[in-house]
Amino acid sequence: MEKRKARILIADDEVHIRSLIRLIVTSLGAEVVAEAADGEQALSLYREHRPDMVMLDINMPKLDGIAVLKQIIEINPRTLVIMLTSLNALDVVKECIDNGAWNYLLKNTTAEELNREINRTWKDYMAAIQESAKS
Amino acid sequence: MSCNHINPPGYHFCGKCGEALEVDRCRCGFAAAAGDIFCGRCGASLVANMGGISKAATDTGQRLDLELMAQQAAQEKQFIETTHKARVTQDDIRKLLVTRKRRF
Numbered sequence: 001m002e003k004r005k006a007r008i009l010i011a012d013d014e015v016h017i018r019s020l021i022r023l024i025v026t027s028l029g030a031e032v033v034a035e036a037a038d039g040e041q042a043l044s045l046y047r048e049h050r051p052d053m054v055m056l057d058i059n060m061p062k063l064d065g066i067a068v069l070k071q072i073i074e075i076n077p078r079t080l081v082i083m084l085t086s087l088n089a090l091d092v093v094k095e096c097i098d099n100g101a102w103n104y105l106l107k108n109t110t111a112e113e114l115n116r117e118i119n120r121t122w123k124d125y126m127a128a129i130q131e132s133a134k135s
Numbered sequence: 136m137s138c139n140h141i142n143p144p145g146y147h148f149c150g151k152c153g154e155a156l157e158v159d160r161c162r163c164g165f166a167a168a169a170g171d172i173f174c175g176r177c178g179a180s181l182v183a184n185m186g187g188i189s190k191a192a193t194d195t196g197q198r199l200d201l202e203l204m205a206q207q208a209a210q211e212k213q214f215i216e217t218t219h220k221a222r223v224t225q226d227d228i229r230k231l232l233v234t235r236k237r238r239f
Contacts, residue, residue, distance in 0.1 A: 059164045090221035
């Protein structure tokens with residue numbers, strides 16, 4: 001990740017997935033500001049830390065990731081939310097994108113591909129921010 | 136459940152008495168509440184998981200509710216179609232994102 005250090009919230013009920021994502025994003029130069037194990041905690045930590053980016057699982061206890069996504073986007077539509085899930089149903093993918101997710105990553109991809117996709121998404125996001133600042 | 140406590144969605148055990156809750160798991164992975172007919176996330180019929188006609192269709196006064204059975208059959212057909220056809224890979228998602236490039 002370039003220029004500015006991204007502040008990231010990781011929300012996933014599986015601890016090993018959170019560890020993997022933490023490894024990937026810190027290797028990209030980002031800072032993990034908080035980790036959540038369920039949807040309610042994710043929202044609460046989002047409100048507390050206001051991170052730039054949220055890595056968000058869908059199937060979580062208490063509140064699912066799609067509901068969390070909708071609320072985050074309602075709070076701040078400029079938040080970069082990347083869904084990270086094992087759900088590969090097209091309608092779920094579309095629902096997430098339509099509700100403001102910037103990317104949708106499948107958990108069955110390799111760590112290398114996750115690394116590449118997260119980095120690319122951050123660059124696209126920063127480019128869109130800069131573009132909106134010009135206009 | 137014996138204590139009649141109302142547990143929020145996603146609970147596998149009762150928050151009050153600790154008893155295991157009956158949960159129907161949809162093929163999309165969502166844990167639906169016991170007795171639900173449709174998945175709360177993807178809308179798929181949960182009766183397909185039960186292997187045929189649901190209890191709701193057969194228990195109504197011990198008569199077969201043909202309208203409900205037809206409705207369930209249509210939902211199962213739709214569920215099978217969506218689960219078999221609408222699966223995506225990371226490549227598909229990448230292509231989809233290109234067509235929906237985000238702007239502020």
